[in-house]
Every structure is written in structure tokens, then in C-alpha cells.
Amino acid sequence: MLDLIQIGIFLALLAIGYFAGSIVERRHYASIRQRERAYADVLAFMVRFPPDRVTPQRAFLVHGTVVVSSDYFKTFVASLRNLFGGRFRSYETLMERARREALLRLKADARRRGAKLVVCVRFETTTISSGWAPSMEVFAYGTALIPEGEAGAQSSGRSRLLGDGYARYAQPGP
Amino acid sequence: MNKKESPMLVSNLELVPGKRVTAHFGIVQGSTVRAKHVGKDIFAGLKNIVGGELKGYTELMQEAREESIQRMIAEAESMGANAILNVRFATTSIAAGAAEILAYGSAVRLEDI
Numbered sequence: 001m002l003d004l005i006q007i008g009i010f011l012a013l014l015a016i017g018y019f020a021g022s023i024v025e026r027r028h029y030a031s032i033r034q035r036e037r038a039y040a041d042v043l044a045f046m047v048r049f050p051p052d053r054v055t056p057q058r059a060f061l062v063h064g065t066v067v068v069s070s071d072y073f074k075t076f077v078a079s080l081r082n083l084f085g086g087r088f089r090s091y092e093t094l095m096e097r098a099r100r101e102a103l104l105r106l107k108a109d110a111r112r113r114g115a116k117l118v119v120c121v122r123f124e125t126t127t128i129s130s131g132w133a134p135s136m137e138v139f140a141y142g143t144a145l146i147p148e149g150e151a152g153a154q155s156s157g158r159s160r161l162l163g164d165g166y167a168r169y170a171q172p173g174p
Numbered sequence: 175m176n177k178k179e180s181p182m183l184v185s186n187l188e189l190v191p192g193k194r195v196t197a198h199f200g201i202v203q204g205s206t207v208r209a210k211h212v213g214k215d216i217f218a219g220l221k222n223i224v225g226g227e228l229k230g231y232t233e234l235m236q237e238a239r240e241e242s243i244q245r246m247i248a249e250a251e252s253m254g255a256n257a258i259l260n261v262r263f264a265t266t267s268i269a270a271g272a273a274e275i276l277a278y279g280s281a282v283r284l285e286d287i
Contacts, residue, residue: 016223017225021226024225025226050187059187060185061184061261065232065235066227070225071222071223071226072224075222101227119187122186124265126265127267128231128267128273133225135222139265141186
């Protein structure tokens with residue numbers, strides 16, 4: 001009898017994890033795509049040395065962080081997958097969501113402080129061991145630059161800001 | 175000049191265009207170890223079933239980062255630096271729900287070219 005209850009709880013958790021987890025994931029992806037369009041004008045680069053034509057008046061650190069958790073179903077599938085090895089698709093989407101979310105929050109931080117260009121972007125990932133399911137923190141940081149002459153948030157001179165070499169990276173807004 | 179925020183320039187660039195380094199003060203660092211109260215941990219444990227973002231922990235890490243940056247800035251200020259370049263972060267989870275966040279960089283004096 002006790003065994004049956006335990007199996008019942010396990011199956012219930014698995015079902016909750018599967019259905020709630022996939023709803024959470026779908027909503028998160030929709031929200032990420034929507035915000036990625038909204039923040040298309042904030043540019044983030046990995047370059048260590050910003051282009052020569054940008055002589056910033058201000059440079060400051062911006063960052064974004066997110067802690068994501070796997071769900072019960074993903075954790076269970078991953079533990080099975082561990083027997084055979086190979087790609088953990090369930091975790092791949094989890095990490096991808098976290099990375100994109102962290103980058104979006106970095107861009108949000110930059111825009112809030114009036115910048116439209118972030119250089120030297122770096123990612124850092126940490127495992128936070130809480131409970132039985134893995135949760136990961138993804139942290140993105142970089143240096144926001146506001147070029148001379150563009151004092152605040154109303155900067156619009158994208159081509160002046162970016163220089164010719166960088167203009168082609170600029171995506172058209174929504 | 176637009177300098178409403180902290181006068182300390184904090185950046186993870188090695189060189190800031192339009193400025194030059196006139197003095198090096200060495201490494202400065204700030205760190206903090208944080209944990210959330212048990213309630214948040216239990217909530218996170220439940221959240222583990224359905225997955226998604228653990229907002230309590232995101233908040234925790236965010237606050238801890240701000241704090242470690244502030245401590246790093248305080249150290250640089252005491253040295254007489256006006257900028258911290260090449261800032262890096264390191265995170266270690268010490269125990270369940272507790273993490274050490276370290277921020278470090280080079281304290282320098284920057285001047286306009």
C-alpha cells in the first residue's frame with residue numbers, strides 16, 4: 001500500500017513537472033523573443049577594445065543575472081539519460097533560456113542607464129546546489145559606453161556611435 | 175560632465191578609450207557571503223518541481239553582487255584611485271543556498287588624454 005502511494009506521488013510529480021514545466025518554458029521563450037525584439041537597438045559585443053571612433057564620455061559596468069531551475073520531469077529524464085550518455089536536450093534548453101535571459105537583463109540595465117552600446121560582455125555560470133534539482137545561475141556583465149555628446153537616454157545617433165564598421169551589426173528595430 | 179553616479183569608473187575593459195592610466199594601485203577586491211532564509215529555500219525546493227526562474231535566488235545574487243562591487247569601490251577609494259579596470263567576478267557556492275561572490279579588479283588613476 002505504502003509502495004503504491006510512493007509510486008503515485010512520484011508519477012504525480014512527474015506529470016506536474018512535465019505539464020507545468022513545459023508551460024513555464026513556452027512562456028519564457030515567448031517572453032524572451034518579445035524582449036529580444038524590444039532590445040534590438042541595445043548592442044552587445046564581446047570585443048575587448050571598443051572601436052576607435054567611440055570616445056566615450058562615460059563608461060560603467062552593467063550586469064544581468066538569473067537563476068533558473070530544472071523541473072522534476074527534466075531532472076528525471078536527465079538521470080535516465082545519464083545511463084546512456086549523449087545530449088541532454090532538456091538541460092540544453094534550460095541553459096539557453098538562462099543565457100538569453102541574462103543578456104536581456106544586461107541590456108535592460110544598459111538602457112535604463114542611458115546606454116545603447118555594451119562592450120566586453122562576459123558570461124559566468126555557477127551551479128547553486130539547492131535541493132535535489134540542479135539550479136544554475138547565469139551572470140552576464142560588460143561595460144556600457146555612452147559616447148561624447150550623447151549625454152543621456154535620448155541618444156539616437158546610432159551610426160555616429162557605432163562607426164561604419166559596426167553599423168552592419170545593428171538590427172532594425174521592431 | 176555627466177557624473178551623477180559614483181565618481182568611481184568601474185569597467186571590465188582593460189583600457190578606456192579617451193583616457194589614459196597615470197597610476198596603478200594594484201588589485202582591489204570586495205566579497206560577500208550570502209544566504210536566504212529557510213522560507214525562501216523551501217519555496218525554491220517547491221519551485222524545483224515545476225522549474226523556471228528562482229526569483230528569490232536571483233535577488234540574492236543580485237544584491238550580493240552590488241554589495242561586493244560597493245566593497246571593492248570602497249577599497250579603491252581608500253587608495254585614492256578614481257577608476258577600477260579589468261573587473262572580474264567569481265562565484266562559489268559554499269553550502270546549499272549560500273554563495274560567496276567576489277569582485278576584483280585593478281585600481282588605477284585615469285586622466286583624460
